[in-house]
Amino acid sequence: MYDVAIIGASVAGNRVAEIVAKRGYKVLLIEEHKKIGFPSKCTGLVSYRIKELLPELDERIIQNEVNRAEFIFKDKRFELKSKNPMYVLDRPKLDKFLFDRAIAFGAEARLGEKFIRVEKFTNCYKIFTSSGEYDAKILVGADGAFSQVAKIFNLYEEKEFFVGVQTTVNGNFEKDKVELWFGDFAKDFFGWVVPINEKHAKVGLATKGDVYSNFKKFLRKRVRKFVQPDTAGIIKFGLIKSSVAERVLLVGDAAMQVKPFSGGGIIYSLIASQLAALAILKALVKNDFSREFFEENYEKEWKKKLVWPIRKGLFIRKLFYGLGEISISFWFSILPYFKLLLEMLDIDFY
Numbered sequence: 001m002y003d004v005a006i007i008g009a010s011v012a013g014n015r016v017a018e019i020v021a022k023r024g025y026k027v028l029l030i031e032e033h034k035k036i037g038f039p040s041k042c043t044g045l046v047s048y049r050i051k052e053l054l055p056e057l058d059e060r061i062i063q064n065e066v067n068r069a070e071f072i073f074k075d076k077r078f079e080l081k082s083k084n085p086m087y088v089l090d091r092p093k094l095d096k097f098l099f100d101r102a103i104a105f106g107a108e109a110r111l112g113e114k115f116i117r118v119e120k121f122t123n124c125y126k127i128f129t130s131s132g133e134y135d136a137k138i139l140v141g142a143d144g145a146f147s148q149v150a151k152i153f154n155l156y157e158e159k160e161f162f163v164g165v166q167t168t169v170n171g172n173f174e175k176d177k178v179e180l181w182f183g184d185f186a187k188d189f190f191g192w193v194v195p196i197n198e199k200h201a202k203v204g205l206a207t208k209g210d211v212y213s214n215f216k217k218f219l220r221k222r223v224r225k226f227v228q229p230d231t232a233g234i235i236k237f238g239l240i241k242s243s244v245a246e247r248v249l250l251v252g253d254a255a256m257q258v259k260p261f262s263g264g265g266i267i268y269s270l271i272a273s274q275l276a277a278l279a280i281l282k283a284l285v286k287n288d289f290s291r292e293f294f295e296e297n298y299e300k301e302w303k304k305k306l307v308w309p310i311r312k313g314l315f316i317r318k319l320f321y322g323l324g325e326i327s328i329s330f331w332f333s334i335l336p337y338f339k340l341l342l343e344m345l346d347i348d349f350y
């Protein structure tokens with residue numbers, strides 16, 4: 001019998017696995033894909049907080065450091081400088097780094113196995129995957145925006161979601177500046193250019209609309225060529241009503257621990273993973289796996305840290321996109337006058 005079974009070996013699941021396995025508990029990671037980090041689903045742009053949350057981060061995962069952002073809407077542009085650096089990470093390598101640490105601390109993994117369903121027993125869940133059955137005292141849903149764990153335990157919330165696609169292109173880029181393109185191709189989200197160096201950048205776009213044709217148009221406008229996407233994923237956000245059930249916790253995108261304005265989820269996932277792992281360790285010591293226990297020790301704790309950042313993000317999103325291009329245009333005409341104030345804002349809305 002496993003103490004904890006974690007569905008999803010990405011940033012959130014791997015981090016929970018590492019912290020719990022490090023304390024000697026039996027941890028199982030179940031991942032539907034065979035290769036950790038692939039298919040690629042993220043740009044890997046994070047705030048300086050990554051170094052506080054993951055002091056052990058292998059520097060080779062950091063592809064670039066940026067400290068300027070240019071906001072672009074039609075013929076309007078303004079630039080902000082960040083007081084703290086932002087890092088561009090090699091996202092597949094980050095997932096692999098976290099996975100390897102979990103395994104090094106004793107976690108077991110089943111790759112290429114899709115989690116399907118559970119059966120409840122008095123002292124555990126029996127977990128059924130595409131090719132196996134496992135017993136675990138606690139089940140963690142770190143299985144992303146369309147979490148099957150959330151669906152099974154009635155924790156899943158239907159929300160609008162955005163599809164993001166991205167590719168890596170050659171060209172001439174300013175190494176320390178990201179570009180954020182609003183309106184036109186991504187009326188409800190934005191397009192981005194995130195440099196890896198002067199010659200290569202990750203160029204992508206997210207929208208609820210026809211993402212592929214908008215991505216094509218965006219690439220043609222920005223880099224004058226089309227390159228097939230090498231990265232794609234879902235961005236879904238909001239404030240989840242409940243992220244726990246008896247013997248169950250959701251973490252990361254599965255719990256919508258995502259910044260509503262930028263769609264960034266790495267930092268929030270790492271914050272919540274740590275809290276989830278601490279709650280799990282406490283539950284294993286006390287032998288208490290009730291919903292109430294996880295509400296008190298996980299849900300309350302992560303919401304203490306992330307409710308306001310998520311609420312702020314939702315509010316700013318509403319203001320910014322509320323009237324579509326009319327409001328975007330309005331904000332672009334006044335925001336440059338508040339440059340100094342904006343530069344003091346925390347990009348994690350913390």
Ligand SMILES: Cc1cc2nc3c(=O)[nH]c(=O)nc-3n(C[C@H](O)[C@H](O)[C@H](O)COP(=O)(O)OP(=O)(O)OC[C@H]3O[C@@H](n4cnc5c(N)ncnc54)[C@H](O)[C@@H]3O)c2cc1C
Pocket residue numbers: 007008009010011012013030031032033041042043044045046113114115116142143144145147148163164165166204206231232233234235251252253254258263264265266267269
């Ligand atoms: C295009 C794009 C760009 C992004 N850029 C950034 C960025 O620059 N910075 C940032 O901070 N965030 C970014 N994000 C968001 C970020 O990728 C996510 O917030 C982050 O990956 C969440 O990690 P997670 O571990 O919660 O979930 P995920 O990374 O989604 O991982 C879920 C894992 O569960 C597995 N899984 C799912 N279902 C099952 C199942 N039934 N059985 C077994 N395994 C299963 C999946 O294969 C996957 O490995 C971006 C997202 C997109 C779509």
